[in-house]
Amino acid sequence: MTLEISRSFVDTILAQSRAEYPDECCGVILGPAGSGQALRHKPMVNAAHSPTFYEFDPKDLLGLYREVDDCDEEIVVIYHSHTETEAYPSRTDIAYAGEPGAHYVLVSTRKEIAPATEFRSYRIVDGIVTEEPVVILD
Amino acid sequence: MSIEVRIPTILRPYTKDLKSVEATGATLSDLITNLDSQYAGIGERLLENGALRRFINIYINDEDVRFLGGLQAPVKDGDSVTILPAVAGG
Numbered sequence: 298m299t300l301e302i303s304r305s306f307v308d309t310i311l312a313q314s315r316a317e318y319p320d321e322c323c324g325v326i327l328g329p330a331g332s333g334q335a336l337r338h339k340p341m342v343n344a345a346h347s348p349t350f351y352e353f354d355p356k357d358l359l360g361l362y363r364e365v366d367d368c369d370e371e372i373v374v375i376y377h378s379h380t381e382t383e384a385y386p387s388r389t390d391i392a393y394a395g396e397p398g399a400h401y402v403l404v405s406t407r408k409e410i411a412p413a414t415e416f417r418s419y420r421i422v423d424g425i426v427t428e429e430p431v432v433i434l435d
Numbered sequence: 436m437s438i439e440v441r442i443p444t445i446l447r448p449y450t451k452d453l454k455s456v457e458a459t460g461a462t463l464s465d466l467i468t469n470l471d472s473q474y475a476g477i478g479e480r481l482l483e484n485g486a487l488r489r490f491i492n493i494y495i496n497d498e499d500v501r502f503l504g505g506l507q508a509p510v511k512d513g514d515s516v517t518i519l520p521a522v523a524g525g
Contacts, residue, residue, distance in 0.1 A: 323522075345523070352523035355492045355499050362519060375522055387525050393490055395445050395520025 300374070300400045300418040301432045302326070302335050311414050313340055314378035314404050321351040326374035327365060335373040335400075343377075350389070351377045374418075376402035383407075384415035386426050394421035400429070438466060438510055441517040449477040458516075463493065464506040466516065481518070490521040 306326060313322045324340035339361070344354035353361070365372060375396060379387075384405035386394070394401060405415040420427045437457040442450050450456050451474075458473065460466035471478030481491055486506070493500045494517045500508045510516065 321525075325522075341522075350523070350525045352521055355494075355501070355519075355521070358492060358519055358522060359494055359497060359499075359517065362517075377524060389523075389525035393521060393523045395443065395490075395522065397445055 298429045299432055300429055303434050306338050307416055307433055310376055314406050319348045319380055320346050321378050323351040323377040325372050327370045328373040330369050330371045348380050372396055372399050374400045374402050379405045381407050384417045386419055391421055391424055397422045439515045443519050445520055449474045460510055463500055463508045466510050490523055492519045492521055
């Protein structure tokens, strides 16, 4: 499996992670149900407002799923940032990965690699993490 | 009439892939017991040590049960209950 994603979404997500630093940022990218195409970016509020944790507010979460249903969409990407660590799923990320069909994207803008950034994608199913290539479309 | 329970993707292996099932009960706690009696094992995914798991969100008619009394939240025929795992991590 591969994640295909537009350059503009990658840039917007990296910008969001810088803007919300020192807290983790988060959000989703949606697409038509069954398509697997990441077409509509929706940043979400990190209700935890934490540099080490993120969570969609339960009310926002319900709103998101209702919207996805109404628009006949699916959640294609769930992303969040790691502010000081590698863009690799933590044990917590793995434990709470509740959307088995999604691409889990992690970004890191940690200082030690600046100005480089990391944008990586994974499948997390039944506790197993599999990294997948990211193809950035111009 | 009974109570419609909408099942998230990750729990559908317990409900034979159904995304919506029916259950009965007067409280959320009863409802979960009834659900588990129909779809064995689902209860354990919702409860831990007798309490609702922190990272499972349950809504009754779009209201978060945390504001309705948690496991003691009343449910009645015609209500719609939605279960959504939290989107969270660290």
